[in-house]
Amino acid sequence: MSDSRIASLPPSATVGDWVANYPETAEVFDMLQIDYCCDGAKPLENACWENGLEVIRVHSLLKHTVAQAGNNHETDWMHASLTKLCDEIEHTHHKLLKETLPLLSDMMAEVVSLHGESHESLQEVQQHFMNWRDDILGAMAEEERSLFPAIRELEAGGKTDASLRASLNKMIHRIQFNHEDIGKALKNARSASENFKAPSDACPKFAQMYGLLRWIENDVRHHVHKEESILFPRVHQSLSH
Template sequence: MSELRTPALQTASPVGLWVAQYPRTAEVFDMLQIDYCCDGQKTLENACWENGLEVVRVHSLLKYTVAQAGKDAQPDWMHASLSQLCDHIEQKHHALLKDSLPLLSDLMAEVVNLHGDDHEELREVQQHFITWRDEILAVMVEEERSLFPAIRRFENDLDRSQSLIDSIQKMIQRITFKHADIGEALKKARSAAKHFSAPQDACGKFSQMYGLLRWIEADVRHHVHKEESILFPRVKTAVNS
């Protein structure tokens, strides 16, 4: 696969664009603990420097991953309709959070109650988790009730008024600010949890809670990335054209 195919294979390109063009690279960024969702606008070069990584080595690993992936089986969200992308985010990511967050909240409360005195970091993890949980649930409500229906109306030529365009742009701006807060809370929770590494004396529920938190957090980052690096830029282009 040639580097000339897309600017996403350049070290000066945003990490969010890498994942937008080549979803399989998310696995590399996850492994290296490079945030490609809320910090998706950072260039690969800067992200490597900030994480003490050699740019050349990371760049080579990404190119290898892209070459091995070949034709990615995932849908091409860069070219699917905006309505399809909104449907996908609701049906995959929103649905997952609605099902999993209550379970995680209850499990975390139980673990903190049992082990919070011996592991004070658990209370900090819980505090940051509650922050991003409540923020993202509020964002989901606004998206499902207001933003996504507005995007669908615009795309399907049901309403292309300036008032609708202004409303869409204001909602995207507001949600982008909330995404930044969610990203910061995610980082703080991950740091307090020592990247979800359960201590040696952890019971089964303690380890299960960290495993579930890690899994949900990874999906949240994919979720935010699809909005920040794919949906929102495409919507802005559409309403301004």
């Protein structure tokens, strides 16, 4: 990987653009607890300032991470077809959530019933979880029913009249509004759980529940990022041609 490519994104570039162009940097943002999905439009330097981090050090770490990654074999979603990107989101992220959210919901309900009185924050964590769970399930349903078919039609060269453009813009705007609520609920759940830290007297299921919540939350952030920083901007670009 050339130095010119590494240096192509300055500190003023958005966090979302960093992960869109260099997926390996997601691990750095995860480690630093910088949100690259719902806050993906925020410039890197602003995200650093808000988190008390030195911009030059974070920028250097990101460049080092890209250099160390070398030639990776991940799909370049910035240039893959829109249809393939929709398929990826639907068959990977949607499928995972459909399979795991019922399990997590049941596990959390059991843990809250057992430990809710002695650990009051659990009920708060559960409420925030249910908020983003219901929001993302609703967004997924709309995407599979209406948005993704319309995007596939757009790419296939179907009608691109004013009606389709207006419909796509309206659906994307609605999903983005939904993403804002999801982002807030994710942050609130993480805060209420003290970054998914199980208390010292937690039973194995309590710790397992927090581990599953952390894992699913991580995938949700990857999921939202692919839509906010890659899919939606590329659809808007196609509509402007």
